[in-house]
Amino acid sequence: MLIATDRAVSGWMAGRWRSSTAATLHPRPELSVRPLSVTHLDVTVMHHLMRGCVGARRRRRGTHRGIEACSVPKVLYEKRGEIAFITINRPEKRNAIDTETDDLLFRAWCEFRDDPEVRLAILTGAGDQAFCAGADLSSHVDGWLEGGPGLGRSLLDRGFAGGITRGLHRTTKPIIAALNGWVIGGGIELALACDIRVAADDIQFGFYHMRRGMHFADGGIVRLVNTCGVGIAMELELMGEPITAERAKEVHLVNRIVPRAELMSTVEDMAAKILRNPRAAVESAKETILEVAGRPLDDQLRLECLYGYSTMGNPEIVDRKNAFLAKEAP
Template identity: 55%
Template sequence: MSEVIYEKRGKIAYITLNRPHAMNAIDEAMHEQLWATWQDFDADDDLELAIVTGAGNEAFCAGADLKTHATAWVDRSADALFPRSKIKDGLGGLTRGLHRIYKPVIAAVNGWALAGGLETAMACDIRIASENAQFGSFEPRRGYHHGDGGIVRVVNTCGVGVALEMNLTAEPIDAQRALQCNMVSKVVPQDQLMEAAEEMAAKILRNDSWAVRSAKETILDVIGMRLDDQLAHEAFTGYSGLANPTVTRLLQNFAAKTDKGRVGRNKTEL
């Protein structure tokens, strides 16, 4: 049985972490399958968006499976080059290494997102959580801390205060607290989770794919820049969009008031 279920339905890729007996923890085999899956998703021109979730109702992902990873990490702890080699090999690829995929990725967080599972969820662009979702940084209980984007992305998305609380206490936060601190966009009942993720996907897919990918690339690029550099970069990428062949047609439709779902007056259908 595959540890990663990869389904293509129209423009959407559905990616399911499939080790429910281990809370969907990522072992070496799943790590390699995820790399291959993300590479295929990025290369497939028919796919525009991915939805990631975990099998079962207990966990989205409990992080790296320490039964398979811990021994290798400890054995290489004296290897000065080991951290450098890991920089290109983030957990499952999406956290680091394949993080520059510009197609949108939505996480449907159906339960526990712990350690590397939190990092995997945070590596997605938008997170929808079920009511029973929990998010935790438990690594400090075992003598280390996040190394695959968990600190960086929580700081960038939720702020320093939330990152400090989660990493210094190693206590989880529930879905409602995650909503309050901007970690997730929406909290829904468990049986409505995929429906909510697909509704979010539909809102993205009604937009021009070039514009969506350029916006994601620009957002990732401007993190940490000086304000003047951020503004210059946004202007460059934004006005470069005028070369997008669909822009002329869409702007003409807007001027003629023939475009669908004019914001503020008519509902934009999905």
């Protein structure tokens, strides 16, 4: 039913799959993925998160349903060294997230969280039209409308986009969003759930969900307030208008805007600079920032002190201190 464009998918896959048979899923507990060998990247492991293989099972919000076979993956998960590249692969739907893609993202985020060899994730969308257009209305809205008054309570444990907006949001590993196209509705919530956002200079953010009678419910309002402030959150959410990348940078919705051709190289350079720092310090710093946000000053100072000095037991600090002093020695 959902076939991506030949240029976007076949070109991407041609350089990474050895053959169509190499992409066959190998089920294992809780995560139906299989590491694939890649011909041109010595240290790359590709996880082909497909719609499923015959007989595979998946978990979705407390239920188990079989996954139908499909030739096109909706989520791509690629390991290159210490970085996991996660790509929403529905360019023909502007990378809107249907229930199936939501489940595959849940698996991808769990894989990222639990893999000790991976320290950082880069999230983007396939193609050049959209990063993510939010929830696929054809698969989500009917279920929400039929959910009744207990709908919100039933969804508390797992938010949107595989739960990274709520539920799996506590991972201490950094996540960078490479915003390569339109960011719409729940796609904004997904982008805000990432720690750093870099946008191509020609993209826009669409708050069109308000025009359809819905406001953010999966972290969008909370993170808009924390990131942009109450006034900007009110303006963007209540008006339901699109904004440019320049305006997004102005209100701190994104960290940087760069020419489209430089987007991925910029994000990968930022990732490399994060990875050169000791893992314990990076993860503790992220956790500290998230913990202190919105708290009273005295609580913030106490938490910063406790978290910051807890890293001093890391033996890597001694090694790096000695290396620095050796360079400074006359």
